[in-house]
Amino acid sequence: MSELLKLEEIDQDGALREAVEEVGATRSDFLRKTAVGGGALLGTGAFLGAMPGIALGATPASDIAILNFALTLEYLEAAFYTDALKKGRLTGEALKFAQVVGGHERAHVAFLKGALGSKAGARPRFNFRDTTSDQGKFLATATVLEDTGVLAYAGQGPLIKTKAIVKAALSVLTVEARHAAWVRDIRGNGGAPSPAPKAFDGARTKRQILAAVKSTGFIVG
Numbered sequence: 001m002s003e004l005l006k007l008e009e010i011d012q013d014g015a016l017r018e019a020v021e022e023v024g025a026t027r028s029d030f031l032r033k034t035a036v037g038g039g040a041l042l043g044t045g046a047f048l049g050a051m052p053g054i055a056l057g058a059t060p061a062s063d064i065a066i067l068n069f070a071l072t073l074e075y076l077e078a079a080f081y082t083d084a085l086k087k088g089r090l091t092g093e094a095l096k097f098a099q100v101v102g103g104h105e106r107a108h109v110a111f112l113k114g115a116l117g118s119k120a121g122a123r124p125r126f127n128f129r130d131t132t133s134d135q136g137k138f139l140a141t142a143t144v145l146e147d148t149g150v151l152a153y154a155g156q157g158p159l160i161k162t163k164a165i166v167k168a169a170l171s172v173l174t175v176e177a178r179h180a181a182w183v184r185d186i187r188g189n190g191g192a193p194s195p196a197p198k199a200f201d202g203a204r205t206k207r208q209i210l211a212a213v214k215s216t217g218f219i220v221g
Helices: 015-023 027-033 061-087 092-119 135-159 163-190 206-216
Strands: none
Touching: 061 092, 061 135, 061 163, 092 135, 092 163, 135 163, 135 206
16 A cells, blocks of 8 residues: 555545545645645654643744644544544454544644644544445555654654654654554455565655645545
8 A cells, every 4th residue: 555645545436536626626725724824744643742831932833833734634533533433333453443543643632732722723624434434444544544644754853943842753753653553464464565564664745745635535624
């Protein structure tokens, strides 16, 4: 499976592509819809878990933008796992994965909203279609969501200017990688790539990550 979100891998009936058309095709429209205005996208995971507070008044605007991009992706992931659990179609290890990782993502949302305060972006509206009601599609989608978080962190984390946030961000990669490895292991019997398929991971730019997330059509308002 590709390291980036691939629409055709989780949208065989074309429903998600229709949603993309409804949202709009431009990058500016995507940013408007997700209520964030700039900066770099940072991967999610145990994001800022080592930081009990952030003095935003002394934090560069670009770092605040990074936090809001992280919050938007956390909103997406938290909603994805919550929706899957609500639909009640998961069993076995997939169910346990959704419970544990979903709990992580909801905790991240709560922390980031608390840290950002009035600067926090609004929660978008989501429609995950049948990716949360079919266990195979759920696992495939979870794989690309977690992989994309790792790639986003690797590409954009070095752009953070505040040392305290950089230190906390270093913990993101390990947790995201654990999520990604876990879901790949669950899918192993289905021929998915191994939990650790190579010795080095790559990185992706902000533009690539934005395009990948937008292409899912999961954000609808």
